[in-house]
Amino acid sequence: MTELPEPPSVTNEGIHQHVQAGQDREELTSADATAVHLSLLVPLQPKGFDTTVIFCPSFRKTAVFYHDIAGHLAPDMPVYSFNWPVPTTDNPPAETLETIAEEFMRDLERCIPHGPYVLGGYCFGAVIAIEMAKRLTAS
DSSP: OOBOOOOOOOOOGGGOEEEETTOOGGGOOTTOTTTEEEESEEEEEOOOSSOEEEEEOOTTOOGGGGHHHHHHSOTTSOEEEEOOOOOOSSSOOOOBHHHHHHHHHHHHHHHSOSOOEEEEESTHHHHHHHHHHHHHHHO
């Protein structure tokens, strides 16, 4: 297992974004607060019906890192990114590459259960994307 450096001890869950599970990509909004769950997956450009692009963050980064890139992709291509998980008392920090990939996979399967997906990332985010791709290919 690959050990990760100690994550920041931040308890503010405000950087987490809400994504409604199973809702049509065209209608994703945070206004449906009664039906949303807390998610690390952030819609950067949720509209469209082309292959969904999912970016994985580099260590301790947020989805904001990929915001400009999303604007340069085709307008009919849905683009999402994960935020790095914030450790809390209920959610201890991820300690390995495998645990962070597993956490992202759970969110991906809950929010956007059907592919195909294009996975990508910068720096350590690329390593996470490769681990997720291995898991998706194996399943």
